[in-house]
Amino acid sequence: MIISLAWRNVWRNKTRSFAVILALSMGLFGALFMASMSNGMVDKWIKSSIENQISDIQVHHAQYLIMEELQLTMDENELTAVLKNNTNIRSYTARIKTDAMAMTxxxxxxxxxxxxxxxxxxxVTGIFNEMIEGQYLESESKFKPIIVSERLAEKLKVRLKSKIIFTLADKSGNMAYENFKVNGIFDTNNTMFDDRNVFVRRTDLQKILKLDDxxxxxxxIRVANPDVLESTVSVLQHTFTDYKAEDWKEINPTLSMSGSLMKMFNYILVGIVLIALIFGIINTMLMVILERTKEIGMLRSLGMRKKKIAQMITLETIFLCLVGGVVGNLLALVSIEYFGRVGIHFESFKEGMEQFGMSAEVYPSLDYSFYVIITVMVVFTAVFSSIFPVIRAFKLNPALAIRD
Known part of the structure; x- marks a missing residue:
């Protein structure tokens, strides 16, 4: 009986109830959509970094990440014999890396x-998908081909088929000067990555550095499933004791930390919105108590206990908040699903976002579990908001309330 009574009481003043529901639903919709945009931005940043730069796992000589000396190499054949038999590994590739001075x-x-x-x-990586001019590295070429980023090409003032001279030291420490011909230009939408990295054929660089086959x-390494990432790293580290196997979270802790911080930020954002809405809900319910003073006094004089009165007011508040919460969640869900497919483009902020390695194209996303958690938060908000109206109702004197 209390439940049906509370539900009918919600709609006794439709205008006021709709106003509260609208405020709550719009507040939740705005908070959820902002959370989904932030989440989508970080997710794409992490995905782009994994696909174009660091991959899922990297293996180095144990001292290479500290010193980065050319002599700190690994035996590719030793590694390949293990990697090709690991069913958790989807693909892998070997690289040679050195610092050089590029000159034009x-x-x-x-x-x-x-x-x-x-x-x-x-x-393993998607650099070949980011080509905007020319071609990826050719297997056969008279000149040593190289692919550079659009930003680096502008800085060096080169274009396709232009030559770039590189100054670098070989394995013995002797200086070498080599010409490379620009075969392609890419753009990963990550300024920090594009400004720094260039790619050549391994066979060409191996000869220059005088490294053995x-x-x-x-x-x-790219794994077949993200769920096996940690176990794969553990197996590789146990197998290759002289080498260091790390997943993307260890290689770039900033990415992992950003994902965790963004989840925390989303809850804080929604929490702030709900806290702001609490005052409006409390005010509305206090007005309800004042308007129904005689009615509550009558119920008290007929023998309804304070506990039942408290339940009725609390349920009214919960119903009011739940309707607003459900409407807000549905609006957010539909909007996020739509823009998650078509994306939102921030062309005017493109340059600034790329400075931090983020794309100007944002695809909002939000886990479905987040909606459930938000619904629970709405219920807690309703319960808290009902405390003050319940206290106000308890203070009513039944005799005076009926007489007034």
Missing amino acids: ANNSTQVSLYGIDPIREMK GQVHEIA
Whole structure:
């Protein structure tokens, strides 16, 4: 009886109830949509970093990440014998890496020079999908091909088929000067990555650095399923005791921390909105108590206990908040699903966002579990909001209330 009575009481003053429901639903919708945008932005940043840069797992010589010396290499054949038999590994590739000075007639800058196997690299990273001019690294070419970013091409003032001279030290420490021909230009929407990294064929760089066949500095790995990431790292680390296997969270802790912080931020954002709405709900319910003073006094004089009165007021508040919460969740769900497919483009902020490695195209996303948690938060908000109206109702004197 209390439940049906409370539900009917919610709609006794439809205008007021709709106003509260509208305020709550719009507040939740705005908070959830902002949370989904932030979540989508970070998710794409992490996904782009994994696909274009660091991959799921990297293996190095145990001292390489500290010193990054050319002599700190690994035996590719030893690693390959294990990697190809691991069913958790989808693909892998070996790289040679060194720092070099890139020079043209117009400018010069320091870069990280990666020697890659073009075919294998295509199965691990998505740089080949980011080509905006020219072609990916050719298997056969008269000149040594190189692919550079659009930003680096502008800085060095080069274009397709232009030559870039690299100054670098070989394995013995002797300086070498080599010409590379620009074969393609890419753009990953990550300024920090594009400003620094260039790619050449591994066979070309191996000869320049005078490394033996099979000597590599880095193995990049993609796993078949994110759920096996940690176990795969553990197996590799146990197998290769002289090497260091790390997942993307260890390689770039900022990415992992950003994901965790963004989840916390989302809850804080929704919490702030609900706290702000609490005052409006309390005010509305206090008005309800004042309008129904005689009615509550009558119920008290007929023998309804305070506990039942408290339940009725609390249920009214919960129903009011739940309706608003459900409407807000549905609006957010529909909007997030739609814009999650078509995306939102912030072209005017593109340059600034790319400075932090983020794309100007944002695809909002939100876990379905988040909606359930928010609904629970709404219920707690309703219960808290009902405390003050219940206290106000308890203070009513039944005799005076009926007489007034």
